Amino acid sequence: MIRIDSVTKRYPDGTVAVDRLSLDIPDRSITVLVGPSGCGKTTTLRMINRMVEPSVGAILIDGVDSRQQSVNTLRRGMGYVIQNAGLFQHRTIVDNIATVPRMLGWSKDKARARARELMERVGLDASFAKRYPYQLSGGQQQRVGVARALAADPPVLLMDEPFSAVDPVVRKGLQDELLRIQAELGKTIVFVTHDIDEAVKLGTMVAVLRTGGRLAQFAPPAELLSDPADAFVEDFLGADRGIRRLSFFSSAGLDLLTAPVVAIDATAEQIAARGTTEAPYALVTGLDGRPLGWSEPDRLTAGQIDVGRLLPCGRPFVAGQDSLRAALDCAVLSPTGWAVAVDDEGRAAGVVSQASIAEAIRGAHAEGREEPRSTGAGVQKVIR
Amino acid sequence: MNRFFDIPSDLQHDWLGLIGLHLREALLPVLAGLLLALPLAQLCVRLRWLYPPVLWVTTVLYAIPSLAFFVVLIDYTGQTELTVMIPLTIYTLVVLVPAIVDGVRSVPQETLAAATAMGFGPVRRYVQVQLPIAVPAIIAGLRVATVSSISLVSVGMLIGNQGALGNLLHDAQIYNRPELAWNSVLTSAALAVLADALLVVVRVLLTPWMPSGRSAGRSRGTGVRPETAVPALEDAAR
Ligand SMILES: Nc1ncnc2c1ncn2[C@@H]1O[C@H](COP(=O)(O)OP(=O)(O)OP(=O)(O)O)[C@@H](O)[C@H]1O
Ligand SMILES: [Mg+2]
Numbered sequence: 001m002i003r004i005d006s007v008t009k010r011y012p013d014g015t016v017a018v019d020r021l022s023l024d025i026p027d028r029s030i031t032v033l034v035g036p037s038g039c040g041k042t043t044t045l046r047m048i049n050r051m052v053e054p055s056v057g058a059i060l061i062d063g064v065d066s067r068q069q070s071v072n073t074l075r076r077g078m079g080y081v082i083q084n085a086g087l088f089q090h091r092t093i094v095d096n097i098a099t100v101p102r103m104l105g106w107s108k109d110k111a112r113a114r115a116r117e118l119m120e121r122v123g124l125d126a127s128f129a130k131r132y133p134y135q136l137s138g139g140q141q142q143r144v145g146v147a148r149a150l151a152a153d154p155p156v157l158l159m160d161e162p163f164s165a166v167d168p169v170v171r172k173g174l175q176d177e178l179l180r181i182q183a184e185l186g187k188t189i190v191f192v193t194h195d196i197d198e199a200v201k202l203g204t205m206v207a208v209l210r211t212g213g214r215l216a217q218f219a220p221p222a223e224l225l226s227d228p229a230d231a232f233v234e235d236f237l238g239a240d241r242g243i244r245r246l247s248f249f250s251s252a253g254l255d256l257l258t259a260p261v262v263a264i265d266a267t268a269e270q271i272a273a274r275g276t277t278e279a280p281y282a283l284v285t286g287l288d289g290r291p292l293g294w295s296e297p298d299r300l301t302a303g304q305i306d307v308g309r310l311l312p313c314g315r316p317f318v319a320g321q322d323s324l325r326a327a328l329d330c331a332v333l334s335p336t337g338w339a340v341a342v343d344d345e346g347r348a349a350g351v352v353s354q355a356s357i358a359e360a361i362r363g364a365h366a367e368g369r370e371e372p373r374s375t376g377a378g379v380q381k382v383i384r
Numbered sequence: 385m386n387r388f389f390d391i392p393s394d395l396q397h398d399w400l401g402l403i404g405l406h407l408r409e410a411l412l413p414v415l416a417g418l419l420l421a422l423p424l425a426q427l428c429v430r431l432r433w434l435y436p437p438v439l440w441v442t443t444v445l446y447a448i449p450s451l452a453f454f455v456v457l458i459d460y461t462g463q464t465e466l467t468v469m470i471p472l473t474i475y476t477l478v479v480l481v482p483a484i485v486d487g488v489r490s491v492p493q494e495t496l497a498a499a500t501a502m503g504f505g506p507v508r509r510y511v512q513v514q515l516p517i518a519v520p521a522i523i524a525g526l527r528v529a530t531v532s533s534i535s536l537v538s539v540g541m542l543i544g545n546q547g548a549l550g551n552l553l554h555d556a557q558i559y560n561r562p563e564l565a566w567n568s569v570l571t572s573a574a575l576a577v578l579a580d581a582l583l584v585v586v587r588v589l590l591t592p593w594m595p596s597g598r599s600a601g602r603s604r605g606t607g608v609r610p611e612t613a614v615p616a617l618e619d620a621a622r
Contacts, residue, residue: 075502090517090591
């Protein structure tokens with residue numbers, strides 16, 4: 001475990017970048033440092049690998065003061081990833097990734113074999129190996145940066161706004177990739193960002209820092225969203241934290257109605273058997289069970305369903321897998337006000353109204369209140 | 385025309401011999417200048433306050449005509465090649481120090497931070513990261529230094545036959561053979577162009593990582609613009 005023990009950093013010009021900060025960074029999880037520009041995130045991160053030395057206080061790694069070992073040994077055991085990747089422009093991709101293994105004395109062949117293995121792990125095509133950084137896009141360079149940091153298999157990964165210079169689509173891809181790598185490799189990751197959405201998405205624990213380098217709150221993201229410590233944190237979380245919090249509740253508990261689901265080849269009896277009371281619309285599915293669109297019930301005639309005249313059903317959510325936020329989003333976007341749930345294979349699993357989603361939300365919140373703090377770890381984090 | 389290569393015996397060398405002499409007097413100072421400039425530039429990069437005074441001193445030295453150097457040095461080193469090569473070394477230093485410092489400083493902050501974070505010590509970082517990335521700027525500086533050095537060697541004729549190809553100018557006058565002057569000027573110009581072209585080839589070989597189509601001298605504002613012929617002519621006027 002990395003323990004930041006009442007650390008203060010005062011730069012020579014008198015700027016206090018970090019002020020009596022204490023944090024326990026749990027092993028094998030992602031801890032995010034988030035806060036406005038200039039609040040001391042980079043400084044904190046760099047104190048962990050001693051690129052910046054604390055003025056007061058100490059950083060303990062597994063209980064031992066980090067100053068006990070030589071800086072270079074310490075740093076080689078911690079991967080470091082930064083904005084714009086910071087690749088060595090004069091070295092090929094494979095040699096960039098092999099840098100630390102080579103420094104640790106691995107043979108050239110072994111280091112390069114390891115580099116190629118990592119390229120695959122971070123989703124880079126092997127054909128990039130012999131290219132130079134200028135021949136890669138920003139997102140690809142960022143992947144190389146992650147691979148390079150992982151090369152010597154360090155237990156700790158320090159990441160300073162690694163994804164902030166790429167566009168939102170690429171960023172989302174890189175974030176998903178990081179979660180996958182983290183799940184596979186179980187690294188201890190300290191991740192700096194000023195983007196609260198990124199913090200909530202990636203963090204097992206999130207530390208919100210305020211200007212002046214003081215800790216405002218240290219909590220799991222679900223707790224941050226439900227119980228912000230003060231007005232600063234609440235403000236920093238933004239206006240729609242209620243909606244965002246729904247990402248942490250599973251859609252598994254929703255009551256899905258199957259009666260309004262009608263196959264396109266349904267017989268007159270099957271259409272008649274459809275419950276007309278509960279849903280004002282029927283969901284028509286294709287022969288493969290996938291949703292095709294909504295129909296007004298009195299337009300349904302066996303054998304004569306015109307697919308072209310159906311109302312679009314929009315994007316469905318995956319029942320049990322997606323969050324309540326995804327379900328609510330589908331319902332809000334649906335022209336009928338009802339969300340369509342599908343199973344893993346995309347077949348219609350049922351439909352659910354905005355009203356019953358709202359009920360599920362109320363239920364989830366009530367549950368969340370009954371067992372406060374501890375729910376943090378308990379709430380299953382659902383990633384859309 | 386056959387008298388073009390007929391070198392008077394007082395020069396003690398044939399045409400090829402003069403070329404060898406000329407190259408030695410011109411290139412040894414460039415090499416010495418490079419070897420001195422590397423650590424000096426490293427020092428200027430590490431100690432920021434040192435750079436402005438160093439730059440100031442080198443600029444003042446650059447402003448001193450070579451003849452003035454010869455006059456001072458001749459008391460110590462006599463009428464030797466060394467008297468010619470010392471000022472040339474200093475001129476090389478003057479060109480190379482800012483070229484290297486600017487080149488090294490143009491290495492992006494992120495690259496440096498990444499190197500430090502990977503456990504590069506300052507020396508390893510300078511040799512393995514900063515210098516290679518500064519290669520285009522260093523070679524741009526070397527091109528200017530080499531070309532001007534080749535043209536300046538000729539001035540050595542003023543201190544008694546130490547000007548290699550430049551000595552032909554003197555002989556052209558005393559033997560009234562203008563073709564010797566042509567020989568001197570054309571040969572040293574050709575040497576300058578060849579040396580410059582060679583350095584361009586070296587640069588291309590050393591920097592496969594540079595986006596093609598971006599010329600080394602102009603990228604990153606090194607402040608050094610290798611325009612072969614122009615400095616050669618300017619310096620010849622010293
Ligand atoms: N080397 C330095 N000397 C003096 N002050 C510094 C130095 N580095 C950072 N600071 C100051 O310390 C404070 C914290 O800087 P830091 O880089 O840690 O912020 P940050 O949270 O990473 O900000 P950003 O989100 O903009 O990257 C800032 O006020 C900054 O101006
Ligand atoms: Mg920062």
